[in-house]
Amino acid sequence: MKTFRVFVKRPLAVLSSMLVLSLVIVACSRVPFTNRRQTKLLPNSQINTLSIDQYKQFLSDNPPVRSGAQLDQVRRVGNKLVQAVQKYYSTNGMTDDLKDFEWEFNLVDDPNINAFCMPGGKVVVYTGIMSVAQNEDGLAVVMGHEIAHALAHHGNERMTQQLGTQGALMLGDAILTMRQGAATDEASAARAARTKTVLLAAAGAGAQVGLLLPFSRKHESEADQIGLYLMAIAGYDLNAAVPFWKRMEAQGGATPPEFMSTHPSPSTRQANLQKWIPEAQAIGAQYRK
Numbered sequence: 001m002k003t004f005r006v007f008v009k010r011p012l013a014v015l016s017s018m019l020v021l022s023l024v025i026v027a028c029s030r031v032p033f034t035n036r037r038q039t040k041l042l043p044n045s046q047i048n049t050l051s052i053d054q055y056k057q058f059l060s061d062n063p064p065v066r067s068g069a070q071l072d073q074v075r076r077v078g079n080k081l082v083q084a085v086q087k088y089y090s091t092n093g094m095t096d097d098l099k100d101f102e103w104e105f106n107l108v109d110d111p112n113i114n115a116f117c118m119p120g121g122k123v124v125v126y127t128g129i130m131s132v133a134q135n136e137d138g139l140a141v142v143m144g145h146e147i148a149h150a151l152a153h154h155g156n157e158r159m160t161q162q163l164g165t166q167g168a169l170m171l172g173d174a175i176l177t178m179r180q181g182a183a184t185d186e187a188s189a190a191r192a193a194r195t196k197t198v199l200l201a202a203a204g205a206g207a208q209v210g211l212l213l214p215f216s217r218k219h220e221s222e223a224d225q226i227g228l229y230l231m232a233i234a235g236y237d238l239n240a241a242v243p244f245w246k247r248m249e250a251q252g253g254a255t256p257p258e259f260m261s262t263h264p265s266p267s268t269r270q271a272n273l274q275k276w277i278p279e280a281q282a283i284g285a286q287y288r289k
């Protein structure tokens, strides 16, 4: 009966825990390709809205390259990888999971060795990484890796981890309010603003969603693995992966955002890639039939 008393004495706390629990249950999902169980509490649509704002800002600060052989390469590799994604998702009855993605590929004239894919599928490649990629197979390694971060919703998962229970409660409240339906446009605008505030708080003061949030070693490894599968389905040479990361390792110097992430040690990364290649090749052969 003691438990019952706790229940009635602290109805709000109990409700809150139930809310968190139900959110966590709803938010438990599996990562495509690897089938890892993950918890992501933030609505993808909200994350994508914020990402698109940042993406537009980024492109206005860094005007994209308008034409040329390098841009053609980036677009060609991007489109082939997205076709691979679509093939995989449609074969596995997961097309719905792609509805929040709007793929776009841009090249920016910047000597930094960098590339990123924002939540929702906005991909940016820096000209600085083109010489490290060397050819389309190398470019497919880096773009496959970046696209994998977005497909696996690593940004959402990372933000969820940063939120903690308190943040999850605030967010749950914001989502519930949002779901109660809009009475007026003003009310729905206020709700949207509130959700945005919570999401920004979740990302940490000043941190940029998706773009500057460093990934964990686990996420980096997973992006390597999924990237290989995408390359295989798209028909790229998987043996380009290890030499590409070796060239990246040899670069050193200033570290741009995505590569501030906790990357696996070069030897671990190489061993993992070698381990995944046969499986990726088998999957690739199956989808290219």
Ligand SMILES: [Zn+2]
Pocket: 145, 146, 149, 215, 220, 223, 258, 261
């Ligand atoms: Zn990465």
